[in-house]
Amino acid sequence: MSALIQGLYSPVQSRLMAKLVFISLIFILPTLFSMEAKSEAKNQQILSTEAIDHVWSGHRIKPYLLTRGKQQFVAYYDSNRQMTVAHREGAGKWRYYKVDSWLGWDSHNYVTMELDATGHLHVMGNMHADAIEYFRTTEPLKVRSLKRVSxxxxxxxxxxxxxxxxxxxxxxxxxxxxxxxxxxxxxxxxxxxxxxxxxxxxxxxxxxxxxxxxxxxxxxxxxxxxxxxxxxxxxxxxxxxxxxxxxxxxxxxxxxxxxxxxxxxxxxxxxxxxxxxxxxxxxx
Structure with a gap:
């Protein structure tokens, strides 16, 4: 279906469509994207929900949630299909940063990330038999210091x-x-x-x-x-x-x-x- 849609829309129309078609990324505490067993899920309680951004909904791409202590990161594609990373400490305000990588019509192109022992964030994604798309912070825990590594x-x-x-x-x-x-x-x-x-x-x-x-x-x-x-x-x-x-x-x-x-x-x-x-x- 993606190939058909891609054929029906010019690049300009596709960008307009990306701006018009979106859904809200809802952040649920404490375990929105946890992979725990259903038996354990029954005992979990949703404390609060928070819409943190609008995201691309033309096809399915899972956001990625990373929690390390009080540090929380979310990686996703925004409504313009640009790779975005948000960060907050505890219940503080979210800080956002967009890297120079845009999603094509491919649900394989998820984003993954992890912190190293020194607090630097490593981000990869938007690759399906593609050249490397890798970003790393130059300052610990600072998403706005993410730089492309070729x-x-x-x-x-x-x-x-x-x-x-x-x-x-x-x-x-x-x-x-x-x-x-x-x-x-x-x-x-x-x-x-x-x-x-x-x-x-x-x-x-x-x-x-x-x-x-x-x-x-x-x-x-x-x-x-x-x-x-x-x-x-x-x-x-x-x-x-x-x-x-x-x-x-x-x-x-x-x-x-x-x-x-x-x-x-x-x-x-x-x-x-x-x-x-x-x-x-x-x-x-």
């Missing part, structure tokens, strides 16, 4: 990035993972950030997952479990068509560096279909 680790690998996710390991170090390549033909890359040098490097010697030019992985996680380990499940996909998903697989890790299967047997990286534990060999 290279993270490897310019060559950062031209077709998709599904970025920031994570913290058990030491509180900042990591980011993303897919390099396309659906059905992609690799998974993990990077780790050094706060002293303010630079990124590869977490693994090679890519984390290698589709070998034949497939790619679609992941849930890594998710930290009650055992302190990170757990990961995924399916393999042979083409962009979701009907070619197959071979539900599993791995876990204490540090996101070394990985094992469910029996504790080490898994050699990069992950390939031959080097992973297939939980259910369901065919495409």
């Amino acid at each position: 290279v993270m680790v490897d310019t060559r690998l950062e031209q077709r990035m998709t599904y970025p996710i920031f994570m913290l390991n058990n030491k509180g170090e900042l990591l980011v993972k993303y897919r390099d390549g396309g659906s059905g033909n992609g690799n998974e890359i993990y990077n780790i950030y050094d706060t002293k040098s303010q630079s990124w490097s590869r977490l693994h010697a090679n890519q984390f997952l290698d589709g070998q030019g034949l497939m790619s992985g679609y992941f849930e996680g890594p998710t930290k479990g009650p055992d302190g380990n990170f757990h990961l499940i995924w399916v393999w996909r042979n083409t962009p068509n979701a009907a070619t998903n197959h071979s539900l697989s599993y791995a876990s890790s204490p540090d996101l560096v070394d990985w094992v299967d469910s029996s504790g047997k080490p898994i050699t990286l990069p992950l390939t279909l031959e080097h992973t534990e297939v939980v259910d060999p369901v065919p495409p």
Whole structure:
């Protein structure tokens, strides 16, 4: 449907439409976007609601809420489809900042963010097999100091990035993972950030997952479990068509560096279909 709409509207008309079609971003305390179990949700109580901005509603794009202590950040696309980050401390006033990145007609292009150990905010998004869109603050906790960073680790690998996710390991170090390549033909890359040098490097010697030019992985996680380990499940996909998903697989890790299967047997990286534990060999 997005392609049809895009074809019906000129660029100027699309911008006008973006200004006319919007909804309010409602901020609900305390857990608007929490992923807790339904059983726990029954015991939660909404304390207050607050409309903090108008947002694009031409297609579905989830906002991202980050809470670290008294610091709260929300990342989203405004009614003009411009990537926006808002911040407040406690119940204070929101401060807004818009970076030079505008949403196209693609619901894959969400925004993700995380704070590093020194209080700097890292923001990525608006990428679906696109070149890197990455912003970092130059002053801790100051969204208005967000600046574009054109290279993270490897310019060559950062031209077709998709599904970025920031994570913290058990030491509180900042990591980011993303897919390099396309659906059905992609690799998974993990990077780790050094706060002293303010630079990124590869977490693994090679890519984390290698589709070998034949497939790619679609992941849930890594998710930290009650055992302190990170757990990961995924399916393999042979083409962009979701009907070619197959071979539900599993791995876990204490540090996101070394990985094992469910029996504790080490898994050699990069992950390939031959080097992973297939939980259910369901065919495409």
